[in-house]
Amino acid sequence: MKTNKFYFVSCFPAFLLLISSSLADPIVIGSKKFTESYVLGEIAKRTLNDAGIPVEHRQGMGGTIIVWQALRGAQIDAYPEYTGTIVEEILKDQQLHSAAAIRNALSKFGVGMTGPLGFNNTYALIMRRDRAQKLGIRTISDLQKHPELKIGLTHEFLARQDGWQPLAARYRLSPQSVIGIDHALGYAALQNGSINVKDAYSTDAKIAEYDLVVLEDDVGFFPKYEAVFLFRTSMRKDAIAGLRKLEGTLDEARMIQLNAEAERTKNYTRAANLYFRDDVESATSAGESFPHKLARWTLRHLQLAGFSLLLAIIVGIPLGIFASRGGVVGHAILGFASIVQTIPALALLALLVPLPFFGISARTAIAALFLYGLLPIVRNTASGLQDIPRSLRESAIALGLTPATRLWRIYLPMSSRSILSGIKTSAIINVGTATLAALIGAGGLGEPILSGLNLNDHVTILQGAIPAALLALIVQWSFDLLDRVLIPKGLRL
């Protein structure tokens, strides 16, 4: 028993090292969670690959802050960004007007910026064409006369410095209803009339696809959002030169075309290849068959859920033993585990990402899942031990058994049913929550769910959601079987 435990404890850091070292070598390109960012990331990957530089693309890592922190923390080497976002969100200094001033401010973080790629993807407010025409709305100012219109905005736009609040103030808008909604889902909401106005990027492929109109920014509120690449100045020189080659090569029409291709084919690599004017499928993920992808996702999913569960067991049972003794320490342990459980999974990931050692990696996902899995194990271990009748505890003491023997031979086996059910709960939680790991590029079955959500493509979502649900069922059944093996027969009578 003991040796096994020590074996796992000593192996776990080795596993983490293995993950990190295997990811250390290539240049790592990040991207945000929307189509254009994915496509630009793929273009950069292909460009550098063609120059003989090994590249890994971590797709759809999250919003601006997560990707920026990852760049600063050297978890990624470069990612596509927009000048407006750099000024408003990253540097938070609206006095920066020239490219030189922005470069200078970025250099303090060890970050460089390429020249503009050639298109301006500004924020825009959009409406269905029929609706806009009926109401005679052409500009954002026209919205003043229609406070009854329902506004649905992405959470990022709602909170940005150059987002909804200042925009509404500048245009003196006071609509009756403003809700937060995911970008891709917002298009469906716009189509079925649940919302009337939403935010979008001006190069968004869906604008053409759904026949939407961009409301004119008649007072010139939105800053310029010229696409650039941010990169770590410590990145290898040939890689920087490679990114520079992209400057001035993409105009708006071209970008809309690439975005549309990505959404039509559900394949970012393919869309990126269009930039290079060839439709030859690259050797990377484009050619991967579905069973192969499913196997890769599932394996990664099991790794994430499995290692975090193992860690939660190794840490949770001893903590539960301490907690069962009550007192200040016991309450503190249970209190801590409960508080962790109340933090939304997404928020927990976001909190861990800026910490050193974690960042955008499988480590972070495992750490977050581990924290989530802790409470059921700690609580069930503690309550299982506390439920042992006093007379039996005293019998064990009166026999003259040592404290360690009492724990291993009497108390823990007697609580095994409760402890195992805690582990089962944790396992199921972990299998479910591990889908969120894809948000920080850690892979797993969340990857198709996220892509599908982004592309508003239900089939892709189900490719991840169905296996994840089946996995949870399988975990449940395996633990039911395990109960028969691990719970002593005398307790099952």
Next chain:
Amino acid sequence: MSALVQLISVRKGYDGAPALHPTNLSIERGKTTVLIGPSGCGKSTLLRIIIGLIAPDSGTTDFDGSQITPANIDMLRRRIGYVIQEGGLFPHLTARVNILLMARHLGKTDAEMHPRLSELCELTRFSENLLARYPLELSGGQRQRVSLMRALMLSPELLLLDEPLGALDPLVRASLQKDLKEIFGRLQQTALLVTHDLAEAAYFGDTIVLMNEGRIVQQGSIVDLRERPASDFVSEFINAQRSVALA
């Protein structure tokens, strides 16, 4: 005949309320001493102090000439058998494993333990076929016999029994009483038995120790208690139990 256990001025209180006033008591070798008294009189507290489940506030307890301390209590526990009301058997272990638990812990081999186990089965009239059963598969009386075997496994010098027959129905109780008495006699076992039943105390007790409100009120044979009660409480206690028996 010297005393195996000596309690000297042992006192225990809970949250300021005294559970046991300073008390002296000797337990003679080879005899059965019975602690009796109403609920809350301190008889169980006294027994639990001897096995170290409760630490007294003051006073000393000597076992076979040496004082019981936290340092030696685990060693001394191996020389003391302990049987409680429901048996205190561990439900996840078979009767056999329950009985052998401590012997195995001390590294005894099966070859050493097996003859002793057969001997105990015969002594307690317990069928060896039932040894593979779990506690939940045994009757209340069988469980108490297993509990007794577990307590006797290491041939303890002292046997402590805390209302061992309290939860059994009258017929089982009577047959176990008879067997216990016989076992004590055959083994010349030093025993301390806690009960609230005067008839049981009279049946077993070489010495009966009557307690009330944390104090020993009288100590002696049943005849002493009946013929020469030390206080009104003693006669009341004895008369009350007698009238219950007659009713």
